[in-house]
Amino acid sequence: MIKHLLKLVWNRRRTNLLVMIEIFFSFLVLFVVAALGIYYGENYRRPLGFSYQNVWHVSIDVKQRSDDYFTAEQVETTKQLLLAARSFDEVEGVAGATTIPYGMGRSTTIYENGGKRVRCDVNEVSDAFRDVMNLQLVHGRWFGKEDDGANWQTVVVNQKFSREFFGTDNSVGKIIGTPSNPAEALKVVGVITDYRQDGEFSSPENFSFVRKSLDLPAGADVAKIDVRRYRPPRNLLLRLHPGTTRAFEEKLINKLQAVARNWSFEIEPLADKRESSLKLRLAPVIAVGLIAAFLMLMVALGLTGVLWQNVTQRTKEIGLRRAKGATASDVRRQILGELLVITSLGLAIGVVVIIQFPLLNLVGFIDSKVYFASLALSAGLIYLLTLLCGLYPSWLATRVQPAAALHYE
Amino acid sequence: MLKNYLKIAIKVFLRRKFFTFISLFAISFTLVVLMVATAFFDHIFGIMPPEVNLDRTLGIYFASMWGPRASRSGDAGYRLLDHYGRNLPRVEKYSILSEPGFGYSFIKGEKVKSFLKRTDGEYWQILKFQFLEGGPFTVEDEKNANFVAVINEATRTRLFGNAKAVGKTIEVDGQRFRVVGVVSNVPIFRIVPFSDIWVPISTAKTDSYRSELVGGFMAIVLARSRNDFQMIKDEFRSRMGHVEMTDPTTFSQVFSSTDTFFEAVSRMFFSGRRDEESHAGRLLASILIAAILFMLLPTVNLININISRIMERASEIGVRKAFGASSWTLVGQFIVENVLLTLLGAAIGFVLAIGVLQAISQSGLIPYAEFHINYRIFAYGVLVAVFFGLFSGVYPAWRMSRLNPVEALKGASR
Numbered sequence: 001m002i003k004h005l006l007k008l009v010w011n012r013r014r015t016n017l018l019v020m021i022e023i024f025f026s027f028l029v030l031f032v033v034a035a036l037g038i039y040y041g042e043n044y045r046r047p048l049g050f051s052y053q054n055v056w057h058v059s060i061d062v063k064q065r066s067d068d069y070f071t072a073e074q075v076e077t078t079k080q081l082l083l084a085a086r087s088f089d090e091v092e093g094v095a096g097a098t099t100i101p102y103g104m105g106r107s108t109t110i111y112e113n114g115g116k117r118v119r120c121d122v123n124e125v126s127d128a129f130r131d132v133m134n135l136q137l138v139h140g141r142w143f144g145k146e147d148d149g150a151n152w153q154t155v156v157v158n159q160k161f162s163r164e165f166f167g168t169d170n171s172v173g174k175i176i177g178t179p180s181n182p183a184e185a186l187k188v189v190g191v192i193t194d195y196r197q198d199g200e201f202s203s204p205e206n207f208s209f210v211r212k213s214l215d216l217p218a219g220a221d222v223a224k225i226d227v228r229r230y231r232p233p234r235n236l237l238l239r240l241h242p243g244t245t246r247a248f249e250e251k252l253i254n255k256l257q258a259v260a261r262n263w264s265f266e267i268e269p270l271a272d273k274r275e276s277s278l279k280l281r282l283a284p285v286i287a288v289g290l291i292a293a294f295l296m297l298m299v300a301l302g303l304t305g306v307l308w309q310n311v312t313q314r315t316k317e318i319g320l321r322r323a324k325g326a327t328a329s330d331v332r333r334q335i336l337g338e339l340l341v342i343t344s345l346g347l348a349i350g351v352v353v354i355i356q357f358p359l360l361n362l363v364g365f366i367d368s369k370v371y372f373a374s375l376a377l378s379a380g381l382i383y384l385l386t387l388l389c390g391l392y393p394s395w396l397a398t399r400v401q402p403a404a405a406l407h408y409e
Numbered sequence: 410m411l412k413n414y415l416k417i418a419i420k421v422f423l424r425r426k427f428f429t430f431i432s433l434f435a436i437s438f439t440l441v442v443l444m445v446a447t448a449f450f451d452h453i454f455g456i457m458p459p460e461v462n463l464d465r466t467l468g469i470y471f472a473s474m475w476g477p478r479a480s481r482s483g484d485a486g487y488r489l490l491d492h493y494g495r496n497l498p499r500v501e502k503y504s505i506l507s508e509p510g511f512g513y514s515f516i517k518g519e520k521v522k523s524f525l526k527r528t529d530g531e532y533w534q535i536l537k538f539q540f541l542e543g544g545p546f547t548v549e550d551e552k553n554a555n556f557v558a559v560i561n562e563a564t565r566t567r568l569f570g571n572a573k574a575v576g577k578t579i580e581v582d583g584q585r586f587r588v589v590g591v592v593s594n595v596p597i598f599r600i601v602p603f604s605d606i607w608v609p610i611s612t613a614k615t616d617s618y619r620s621e622l623v624g625g626f627m628a629i630v631l632a633r634s635r636n637d638f639q640m641i642k643d644e645f646r647s648r649m650g651h652v653e654m655t656d657p658t659t660f661s662q663v664f665s666s667t668d669t670f671f672e673a674v675s676r677m678f679f680s681g682r683r684d685e686e687s688h689a690g691r692l693l694a695s696i697l698i699a700a701i702l703f704m705l706l707p708t709v710n711l712i713n714i715n716i717s718r719i720m721e722r723a724s725e726i727g728v729r730k731a732f733g734a735s736s737w738t739l740v741g742q743f744i745v746e747n748v749l750l751t752l753l754g755a756a757i758g759f760v761l762a763i764g765v766l767q768a769i770s771q772s773g774l775i776p777y778a779e780f781h782i783n784y785r786i787f788a789y790g791v792l793v794a795v796f797f798g799l800f801s802g803v804y805p806a807w808r809m810s811r812l813n814p815v816e817a818l819k820g821a822s823r
Contacts, residue, residue, distance in 0.1 A: 015716065025709060253520075295706055298431075301435075302714050305428055305431050306713050309720060312721070
């Protein structure tokens with residue numbers, strides 16, 4: 001049966017070759033869209049690692065262009081800002097942070113151990129951050145006052161980093177790197193499940209929190225001091241009592257402004273930030289999806305037209321088959337079978353091409369699970385598409401009257 | 410002859426409406442996507458007011474400096490631009506401007522955030538803003554640190570309603586400026602001219618910016634002609650070798666370059682911090698490859714439809730061949746038909762593209778964006794449409810011309 005179908009396809013190879021090429025390109029387009037969709041869907045289902053509800057973000061503009069230096073006065077003012085915000089009844093907790101969830105900025109570093117180099121996102125945060133953001137600790141502890149006198153920097157990492165860097169889930173007590181100066185050592189005190197700072201659609205990344213302290217050691221020279229540990233944060237995160245309204249914003253800003261007259265502040269609930277961040281991430285995906293949908297509609301219409309034309313051209317052949325006793329469903333099976341063969345051939349070339357993607361490292365962002373899932377999904381979709389296109393023409397073929405068809409000869 | 414072809418073409422289009430519809434749909438959809446993409450590209454890189462001299466403008470956008478242990482990179486710094494960017498050879502005008510920052514004002518107790526740009530007097534001579542009232546601030550204003558400001562139309566509406574703004578005072582970040590001019594809005598993608606409020610650089614609260622090599626500023630260089638670009642680039646690059654470093658133990662070297670805006674964008678994508686080459690060719694190639702890849706599927710689709718359309722007319726072709734029409738005549742006829750169909754599709758595509766662009770402009774996704782189809786985009790669209798028509802018509806026409814008249818008359822199937 002298949003051999004016979006192949007022969008039929010081969011007999012009309014020139015027309016079929018072009019249809020096959022069209023199916024091949026459509027398959028590539030479907031694969032890319034499927035991969036994007038599955039990748040985003042997978043990420044969306046993963047736990048976020050923090051909660052954004054009832055958290056407000058206050059950004060501090062200190063009217064200074066560079067982040068590379070700071071003064072002891074700025075540290076003190078920032079400390080006062082945290083205290084001022086904390087003094088409200090509406091506020092359950094206040095934390096300082098260098099980067100924030102759903103924000104545009106991120107800071108990344110490379111940690112080294114022996115010859116091993118691992119890329120990891122870093123956020124420098126104050127002690128209250130865990131409670132404000134509801135982070136989930138699995139091992140060890142979060143940092144706190146007890147780390148004030150420590151001779152190293154205290155770090156909390158996520159499970160992914162712990163596994164990748166130390167090869168174990170529980171890396172509490174381990175030191176990152178082999179620094180010559182012990183004050184530069186980073187000591188892991190706790191491990192959290194995850195923290196996907198860029199939100200629901202981002203892939204899980206390595207993440208580490210470095211403790212930020214606003215208590216400068218007595219007599220310290222800020223020009224020489226460790227910047228990462230003491231640089232005042234430009235972002236505050238406030239956890240509010242559920243039900244606090246935007247009206248609180250004015251009270252809050254007046255108080256902050258009273259502490260730091262020359263700085264300016266901007267307040268936005270994280271929920272709002274989340275909405276605009278998701279919109280920004282989804283907009284290009286939706287644009288690509290829309291274009292792909294129209295492309296597929298175009299292909300579907302074109303394919304229907306071509307198949308329709310083919311069937312009208314082969315009236316004689318079909319009429320002969322009917323005259324020799326083939327049933328309507330036999331004819332339909334033949335038309336759809338040929339189409340299936342062409343689709344499979346186009347698909348085969350497509351798969352050969354797509355296999356090259358990981359080999360050439362073109363799809364760095366998707367893992368093998370997403371890769372194979374999207375391969376399967378796009379293959380299924382292309383069969384569905386061609387089947388739909390073949391329905392009407394194959395029905396038309398069954399309508400052929402043997403007498404009318406043979407009459408032409 | 411052509412008139413006859415066109416008459417036949419229209420008859421054929423009307424006879425098989427479904428095929429005509431599929432072709433038109435494919436062509437117009439492809440054109441819409443390409444037109445919208447081109448409009449975006451033109452919106453970002455094309456010459457449009459106020460950047461009317463863009464074709465002979467270079468910019469100094471980025472700078473980086475590094476030493477044995479530390480490195481910094483970002484926008485260029487004021488000292489670098491002021492000391493080493495001025496008086497380049499064959500340059501007509503030179504202006505320094507800050508990256509867009511924010512300024513805060515209070516209106517009836519409510520806080521309003523605006524984009525704030527600090528710049529100098531030459532800025533208004535290089536860029537031709539459309540002034541709705543008043544005029545720009547001058548080189549003297551910048552020199553004397555006069556507290557004057559130019560605002561855009563949106564800011565005027567926000568701060569003063571619809572009243573005249575010139576002569577009135579606005580307060581930004583606690584500083585009071587007298588409004589001297591109001592300009593029409595400029596879209597956010599045009600990084601050099603974009604802002605809500607423009608004030609002189611010298612009115613900054615501190616003058617710490619004056620000593621920085623990296624950070625916060627950029628410059629635009631108006632050359633006499635674009636033939637001088639290479640000379641200007643070479644001179645600026647050689648000056649980078651002689652920059653006086655304030656703290657050579659931390660930062661010992663500095664790198665910066667003069668680029669066209671397109672080169673600056675490709676530098677962001679493809680170049681390292683100290684890369685001499687901007688890789689503009691690579692960016693252009695990527696864009697072209699993306700466009701061609703996108704067009705492949707519609708083209709194959711159209712070729713398929715065209716073949717079907719021709720085969721359906723096999724008997725007509727057989728008759729014409731039997732009466733002595735040459736293959737070339739038939740190919741010519743079919744291509745004329747196909748180009749006509751493509752142009753028809755292109756016309757529909759243009760109308761749809763205008764609608765899509767208007768929808769994007771009005772959605773407010775991009776501040777002050779006004780997407781238009783100008784003559785450049787139109788010309789490009791017609792070019793693509795004709796190319797599309799020829800390309801998708803040639804192979805089917807060739808197949809048609811090879812039909813054997815006898816078989817064709819019978820209604821050939823292969």
